[in-house]
Amino acid sequence: MTDLLSGNAVIGQSGGPTAVINQSLVGTVEGLRTAPRAGQFVKKILGMRHGVRGLTKSDLVDLTQTQQDKLERIAATPSAALGSTRDKPDAEYCQRILDACRKNDIRYFFYIGGNDSSDTCRIVQEIAAQSNYDMRCFHIPKTVDNDLRENDHCPGYPSAARFVAMAFMADALDNAALPGIKVNVVMGRHAGFLTAAAALARQSPRSTNVGVTADRTHPHERESPQLIYLPEVPFDIDRFIIDVESVYSKIGRCQIALSEGIKNKDGKEIGPTLMKHVQRDAHGNVQLSGSGALGDALADLIREKLTPAGGKPPRVRADTFGYIQRCWPDASPIDSREARAAGGHAAKLALSGGGQRSGSITIKRTGSGSKGQPYASDFGCVALAAVAAKTRTMPSEFIGPDANVASAFIDYAAPLVGQLPHFERL
Numbered sequence: 483m484t485d486l487l488s489g490n491a492v493i494g495q496s497g498g499p500t501a502v503i504n505q506s507l508v509g510t511v512e513g514l515r516t517a518p519r520a521g522q523f524v525k526k527i528l529g530m531r532h533g534v535r536g537l538t539k540s541d542l543v544d545l546t547q548t549q550q551d552k553l554e555r556i557a558a559t560p561s562a563a564l565g566s567t568r569d570k571p572d573a574e575y576c577q578r579i580l581d582a583c584r585k586n587d588i589r590y591f592f593y594i595g596g597n598d599s600s601d602t603c604r605i606v607q608e609i610a611a612q613s614n615y616d617m618r619c620f621h622i623p624k625t626v627d628n629d630l631r632e633n634d635h636c637p638g639y640p641s642a643a644r645f646v647a648m649a650f651m652a653d654a655l656d657n658a659a660l661p662g663i664k665v666n667v668v669m670g671r672h673a674g675f676l677t678a679a680a681a682l683a684r685q686s687p688r689s690t691n692v693g694v695t696a697d698r699t700h701p702h703e704r705e706s707p708q709l710i711y712l713p714e715v716p717f718d719i720d721r722f723i724i725d726v727e728s729v730y731s732k733i734g735r736c737q738i739a740l741s742e743g744i745k746n747k748d749g750k751e752i753g754p755t756l757m758k759h760v761q762r763d764a765h766g767n768v769q770l771s772g773s774g775a776l777g778d779a780l781a782d783l784i785r786e787k788l789t790p791a792g793g794k795p796p797r798v799r800a801d802t803f804g805y806i807q808r809c810w811p812d813a814s815p816i817d818s819r820e821a822r823a824a825g826g827h828a829a830k831l832a833l834s835g836g837g838q839r840s841g842s843i844t845i846k847r848t849g850s851g852s853k854g855q856p857y858a859s860d861f862g863c864v865a866l867a868a869v870a871a872k873t874r875t876m877p878s879e880f881i882g883p884d885a886n887v888a889s890a891f892i893d894y895a896a897p898l899v900g901q902l903p904h905f906e907r908l
Contacts (some may be wrong), residue, residue, distance in 0.1 A: 496602065505818050538579060579609075596627065604867060621828075629874045665801075667742050678891050712887075823861065831843075842868065852897060
């Protein structure tokens with residue numbers, strides 16, 4: 483324990499909020515309080531208001547003496563209690579971050595977020611080392627996109643996937659009551675994990691098991707959603723119309739799950755080409771979830787292509803789930819537990835007194851949770867560079883043919899989301 487630093491700790495939340503990001507915040511605070519001899523080294527526990535932006539402006543909240551009952555309420559509250567940011571620090575910004583760390587005697591730096599946030603943590607750690615300022619820097623994973631490398635899954639994803647599954651379940655009943663064609667656009671720029679979660683909505687009329695029709699060859703034989711389009715698979719508009727018409731002509735309705743990040747065969751995102759006003763965040767990403775242009779354009783195209791000459795157009799509707807799927811207050815129990823434990827693990831490593839001075843916390847599955855095996859997971863830590871600014875996509879074994887997902891994805895995702903309701907049918 484002789485190489486531990488004496489000073490303050492700071493915690494920030496960055497990127498898109500989730501249903502469980504506050505669990506990670508509270509887990510980190512608890513870990514900093516309860517680690518052996520932590521009180522001898524961690525003088526104050528500070529929270530950054532709106533991430534590193536608040537740190538550079540000295541907009542900090544003292545969490546050191548926050549009562550446990552309040553922490554419990556914060557942990558169970560969705561969205562980022564400290565506020566978030568999408569600022570992308572350049573060299574000058576990073577220098578201001580380091581200056582703020584010096585000013586506030588910060589020796590333990592924790593940043594909760596996705597791949598851009600892990601990159602910020604990496605940059606902070608590197609500039610601190612270059613300046614001979616000794617500081618522990620740990621990234622705590624968070625993203626509904628589930629696209630961090632080195633992880634089985636990411637805190638925030640199971641809860642968002644639960645929302646997607648339940649939304650599709652209810653929407654399928656709506657579409658069956660008033661039959662038509664329904665297009666639902668789901669978050670996911672490069673990774674299709676969240677869109678694929680729509681397959682969890684499928685239920686057998688005689689079983690409470692989900693995903694039992696994942697591998698059906700013919701789309702019209704599947705339960706809703708009949709069609710699932712992922713960003714990992716090139717999107718062909720002509721093929722899309724054929725798929726929709728095939729299902730609609732057979733069963734008189736069709737529910738579609740479609741990723742906001744679908745791309746053509748050349749890898750170009752289709753959504754931005756349909757937007758009148760393109761907005762970008764500080765990292766240069768087009769803000770796809772802020773527009774319903776993709777769903778509306780595809781709905782118009784379906785009406786145009788499927789309306790018989792002189793006949794009545796089919797009933798077509800589109801919804802873009804957008805930000806609502808991120809922070810829905812019905813978190814997956816596993817997600818809540820793991821998000822909190824991830825924060826605690828980061829604090830434990832930072833105060834272990836060993837050689838671990840920085841890193842990104844990872845979640846590894848140790849029990850599959852499928853085929854009769856109980857679900858279990860454990861936590862690790864990898865170099866920040868292994869995660870920072872890198873994107874994980876759906877592995878090929880999770881992707882099925884003919885606008886579908888494979889049963890391997892159902893086995894992977896179903897244990898994470900928690901028990902889903904079963905709806906009876908006549």
